[in-house]
Amino acid sequence: MSLSWPTEPVRPSLVLFAAILLSFACGFALYRRHFTGLASIPGPYWASFTRLWQVYHIFIGDHNLCSISLHEKHGYFVRIAPEEVSVSHPDGPRIILQALLRKGDWYRIFAVPDFRFKTPQSTLDAKAKIKRSKLFLSGFSLSNLLKSEQYYDANIGQLLNWMDAHAAEHRPMHLDKFFSYTAFDNAGEAVFSQSFGFIAKGEDIDGSIENSRYLNRYLGIAGYFYWLHVLLVANPIMTWLGIMPIGHVFRTSKTALQKRRADPDARFDIIAHWLRTQKQAPDQLSDREIESQATLSVAAGSDTLSCALQSFVYHMIKHPASWRRARAEIREAQAKGHCTDRVISYHDSQELVYVQACLSEAMRMFGPSPFGLARVAPPGGLRIGDQYFPKGTVLSINPQVMQRSKDCWGPDAHEWNPDRWLIGHAGAKYKFFLVYGMGYNRCPGEHLAQLQLSKIAATLVRDYNICQVDPTNEWVCKTFLNCVPHSWPVYIEKQQDTEQR
Template identity: 40%
Template sequence: MESPSNKLNMIVIPALVSSFDRYHALSFLAVALVICALSRKYGTSIKDVPGPFVASFSSLWRVYHLMKGHSEDEILKLHKKHGHFVRIAENEVSVSHPDAVKQVLQANIAKGTFYSMFSLPDYHYVNQMSELDPTRHIQKTRNLSAGFSLTNITKMEPYIDSVLETFKTRFDELSATGSTVQFQDWFSFFAFDVLGEVTFSKSFGFVESGTDIRNAIANTGSLVYYIAVVGNYVWFHYLTLGNPLFSRLGLQPSSHIFDTCLIAVENRKKNPEIRYDMMQRWLDTRAAHPDRLSEKDIFAAAVANIGAGAETISATAQAVIYYLLKNPQYLKRVREEIDAAQARGELSSVIQNSEAAKLPFFQACLKEAYRFHPGVAHNLPRIVPKGGMTIAGKYFPEGVILSVNPWVIHRNKEIFGEDSECYNPNRWLQADIKKMDAFLIHWGVGYNQCPGRNLAQFELSKVLTTILRDYDVEMVDPSKEWQFGTRFLAVPYGWPCKIRRRQNV
């Protein structure tokens, strides 16, 4: 018979051994993590670049501030503290020197892997935004350019007008009932419907219904949040929402958009008399040059067009109205300009783009919104090519990621003046604005410039001049500031307004 002490040993000793093993395992893991962190922080060519301690060996610093919602403020503060170069990740440096716009963004060098996140609905569908290779990106741009051209957009103006007419009808109803207007919703409704008309020859019906159909806008907001955070871990995206299995099951927030694209393409095969919208232009290019443009390329372009277009329009349109309300002297001046043009008979019932283009102070207000509140609030990464790169005397070897943040560049006092942190449209009416124009990067620059910029300018000019001419707008609580969270985009919300139909127009 075993003694009590032997039985005790049989219980206690294995437990001690197990505890000892766990201790050693945890100790080994802790040591490994420390070694990894030290290696990332010091075993690199950018070890001398200042920045947050955690950012030097981990992406957690950036993820934390993305989730807090104001990463653009943190990047601005860091550049004010440390100068033109700030290390914001293990292998990434944020650059604020003006030369970076030309050397980094305008150069034909590869984009950072973050952009892979924009392949929608999954990584099989590489669009212009998600294409990392500059040569292939430029080829895609050429193949799709017919749909995005200003000439083609101008031909679509009557269909944009139809959306704007419905928009005015809804706003007249809101004015008559005294209902509260949430501009973040209505500008998104307008942009989605315009994209439906110019891409698929059919409005989605957002403005008509006054609702977020199938939660498309909410889903897009969630998708942008996901892209900003998970973009730091692209490998995880490829295992989850970026995986083709998830798209086949319809589990992504963008799945409804992809379904719409599939239906639109099938309709064209059955209806040869469809009008020449963007989709038809691309299908014609494919018919003439099947080796240059695949159906997958067309799907990818259409999905990206719908997925990316609405929220950027909403952010900019809101910025124009909001900052005019916050600066009554500018609102008075732009209203006088529009009213004078109306009195001279220079504005149609539905304002045309060519008419809005002849309103210099209005265009200055729009341009200042582009500068002061750019829709994209995320650093735009590029990979230093073979041979390295020198910016402002600082050398970076091949493989280092250099990124530029539009919010930082747009607040550079050397470029935009001492009042660069204020909304001031007058800066765009100066005799020489070429220098500022060169650094206005709200639509991106170089080969990765937003392909939909012509349409965006078109939409914004028409809808904003319409609101300023036809309606008086007042914030429900003028003392309240709007809210916005800067993930990849900076789309404001939380500033309800009342509108009244102006009687003299």
């Protein structure tokens, strides 16, 4: 008997099928690369074939830096995905963001906790988004927010206590963490009259803030794989199971909302406005939609604020002349009887022109919004400068790219220069200032953000000297949906102590 190796041939039909599939995939990739209306737009080679190039850079947390350097290399237009072009043309904000263009599909990710519950941010059609936003807008008005100023002050006071304690013990302080605690707690105060207790404890309870950062990376990517996201995460079964990775924040929000509904005498906070709107138009606003928008607002208003505060302190201590000049401005105000409260009042902070210029410059140098604001070219396409974009092209503007554009800000765009906000027509500069977005999708929480930023920035400059433990150290920052720098510990010195010496 002879042993022989089975020699059954591979079925020709299988080989043929694989070959056809491969040729189809290659043909499709080549078509995307060379034969669509975007073929002539420069950009990374792989980005013209597949979205995975961008997803990879979101995953490793450097997509903002990539966008900045790609625009420096290629100019106004960079193809960052087969159907998406990143734009830094000075006319971009006006043509793309101020028009009523549909938002990119990526925004559907903001339907929380699952696809059934639309929020203004997840609504793609411009008119439908505006209509939905109107239901929520009154809660975000400055006059409403100012009614809770004393409660923000209480949280900011706790931040100052921690700073005093670190100063007294001459202990390095990680301001990034304490800014995040304050920002989360103030978002809770503003939305449903309750803070999460982070700043009082001086810790990230249950690791919720850390977990929310993982969620951040996930959301940035999952927006491009929406149906998979719905299948695995954002579906009614998962909602029913209540599996949310931001534990303490979500639980506290939920309990606060329940308490809030049962208490007719509670403060007239943001939720109170929404509940009033719901009473007037019950068919337009469900309980779940209120819950979704509340969760989204806390999430949208905390890491962003922490990043902006960090950017302010970090740039100001790297430029001590600015810190001194800002303090001199505050001393002058004090001499006239202003800026005397422990936490400087919002009203007084608005008179500090130079401090405000430094805040704008800090957010210009490093803004908390690193993601491209994506809109879709309408039927008939869109022209920006000399470039025509066919219907359906996703056109995105990355605020961090725009904020560093020499065409918009001049040759010193990469340098710290708060005076740019004080000379010439400062208002004109805001047409390129996209930190809060622009147009119909502009951030509704801007007043709450500016209110806290102004008060905290002015108070810190007045009362503390801050320096890095290692002045040569640069902060570390991975960028996903948001960017929150860390790892730049500082020493704090209380200003009165220095003055008494």
